[in-house]
Amino acid sequence: MFYIKNVVTLIHEQEMCNSCGICLTVCPRRVFQRSNRVVEIARRDACIECGACQRNCSQGAVTVRAGVGCASALINRMLGRKKACCVVDNG
Amino acid sequence: MNYRVDAGLYAIGEPTAESPVFVTANYKLTFDLLRRAVASIDSWILVLDTLGINVWCAAGKGSFGNDELLDRIESSRLADVVSHRKLVLPQLAAPGVAGHEVKALSGFQVIYGPVSAEDIPEFLKNGFKAEERMRTKCFGFMDRLALVPMEVVPAVKSGLLAAAGLFVLCFLFAGFSTLKALEYFIIPAVSIGTSIIAGAVLTPLFLPWLPGRAFSIKGFVIGLPSAFTVVSFMHNPGVLETAVLLISIPAVAAYLAMNFTGSSTFTSLSGVRKEMRLALPLEIGGTGAGLLLWIIALLGA
Numbered sequence: 001m002f003y004i005k006n007v008v009t010l011i012h013e014q015e016m017c018n019s020c021g022i023c024l025t026v027c028p029r030r031v032f033q034r035s036n037r038v039v040e041i042a043r044r045d046a047c048i049e050c051g052a053c054q055r056n057c058s059q060g061a062v063t064v065r066a067g068v069g070c071a072s073a074l075i076n077r078m079l080g081r082k083k084a085c086c087v088v089d090n091g
Numbered sequence: 092m093n094y095r096v097d098a099g100l101y102a103i104g105e106p107t108a109e110s111p112v113f114v115t116a117n118y119k120l121t122f123d124l125l126r127r128a129v130a131s132i133d134s135w136i137l138v139l140d141t142l143g144i145n146v147w148c149a150a151g152k153g154s155f156g157n158d159e160l161l162d163r164i165e166s167s168r169l170a171d172v173v174s175h176r177k178l179v180l181p182q183l184a185a186p187g188v189a190g191h192e193v194k195a196l197s198g199f200q201v202i203y204g205p206v207s208a209e210d211i212p213e214f215l216k217n218g219f220k221a222e223e224r225m226r227t228k229c230f231g232f233m234d235r236l237a238l239v240p241m242e243v244v245p246a247v248k249s250g251l252l253a254a255a256g257l258f259v260l261c262f263l264f265a266g267f268s269t270l271k272a273l274e275y276f277i278i279p280a281v282s283i284g285t286s287i288i289a290g291a292v293l294t295p296l297f298l299p300w301l302p303g304r305a306f307s308i309k310g311f312v313i314g315l316p317s318a319f320t321v322v323s324f325m326h327n328p329g330v331l332e333t334a335v336l337l338i339s340i341p342a343v344a345a346y347l348a349m350n351f352t353g354s355s356t357f358t359s360l361s362g363v364r365k366e367m368r369l370a371l372p373l374e375i376g377g378t379g380a381g382l383l384l385w386i387i388a389l390l391g392a
Contacts, residue, residue: 001230001355004304004362025203025221026185028228029357049359050151052185066186067360068151070353071306071367 008047009065012040016061023053023062094119098140100167104133108174111215113204114160115181116141116149128208132215135173139163150187157192164197179204179211179219182226230356235295238354242291246347250283264389275392278332278385281321282339289317289340290347298355306358307370310348314341331388335381342377345370 010031012023019039023032028050033042051066096117103126112135115125122138129136139159141149149155164170164178180188182203190201205214205225214221257279258272265271290310294301301309318340322333349370352358 001299001357002304003358004365007361007365008359009361022190025226026182028183028206028226030223030227046357047359048357049361050186052150055187055189056185056191058191065361066151068353069355069358069360069363071349071363072353074363074367075350 002045003048003069005045008044008049009063010041010044010047010049010053011063013061013063014038014040016059018059018061020058022056022058026052026056028052095143096122096138098138098163100169100172101136101138102134103129103136104131106133106135108172110134110173111179112137112169112173112177113179113211114139114184116144116146116155116184118143118145118149121145125208125211128211132212135169137163137167137169137178146181147183147186150184153187155184156187157189157196160188160193161197164199170198176200177202177219179214181208182206182221183228228356232296235298238351239292239295241354242295242347242351243287246287246291246350250287254280254283260386261389264392275389278335278388281325282336282343282381285317285321285336285340286314286343286347289314290344291351293317294344294348295351295354298351305349305366305370306352306355307345307349307366307374310345311341313348314344317344329388331384331391335385335388338377338384339381342374342381346374346378349374 012032017039019034019037021034021039023039024034029043029046029048031041031043031047032039032053047064048069049064049066051064053062054064054066096119098117110133113125113129114137115121117138117140122136125136139155140163141154141159144152144154146155176199178199179202183206185203188201190203193199193201202219203221204211205221206228207225210221210225214225258276261272261275261279262269265275290313293313294306294310297313298309301312303309303312315337318337321340322328322336325332328336349366352363352366
């Protein structure tokens, strides 16, 4: 299943990448693939911006504005409910 | 009910210094799943204090993160307990943990295991390798069915609150006649009930088969025929009453469906932001328009 197209903030800098493949391991959505030993983004729209790849890339080659795709969290923040179960912290 | 497990190191079977170490969150249901999955494997379980939150959510919020992991390695004196320097973490902890930093700071290598604990025995058999199948989270019909109560309960709570307010209005418009108020109350009650069924039950269940990518569109798509269905069951509904149902039910169903984004496994924050920017004004507008038309109908009654 795929969510809304062409919106995710995921960036993979080919020049900084050492092709270790940790992003392929941690990604729960099979966003990355290895072709000819080079790692690349294969399924961009599958990305859920969880941030696992960015957090585990020792080269800083992957960046993404990580967060949770949760409407209730955004609504709770808009309503100023800080103690709700689900809140987005950063704008 | 207390769903927290005490953080610390636990032994499964009769582990030795060579036995594998599995790291998990201190949410009881998570811990029990892991414990059951590795019941036949002599091993160590290192439970982190994630405030009783599951692995994925705790990783997202940072409580299942480097700091807690490093502290727990230290306080449990894991380095003295095992001779190897490998930790098996659930793959879904990866948004919170930076494996290379943990290695640099503690000497322990982070190995990301499968998403589901039940795949751990096979993962070990494969030599600490998780096949592609073990690396994604499935979101089948039964998974979604299990989440329906989580959607319905808060929706019903808000629905009852709104219904109570609307009933008071009915009572006022009916000149304090209970019988008349109940008659007026049919439209809002039907609207709220149908919206909850369409948005919080049917949308999650039929999610992959509903058209559109935005959840609000999926909710609207199922809300509209639901509204037509209830209208067809009404006894000679007036034009205004029909309009109230046809406008408010799809709008509220779309809103409730949108709230399912947080429970699903494939939405992104950027996507939800975009969806909300477009859908929320329409949902509020539709609900408001329905309310207004209903009041106009009552004034005319």
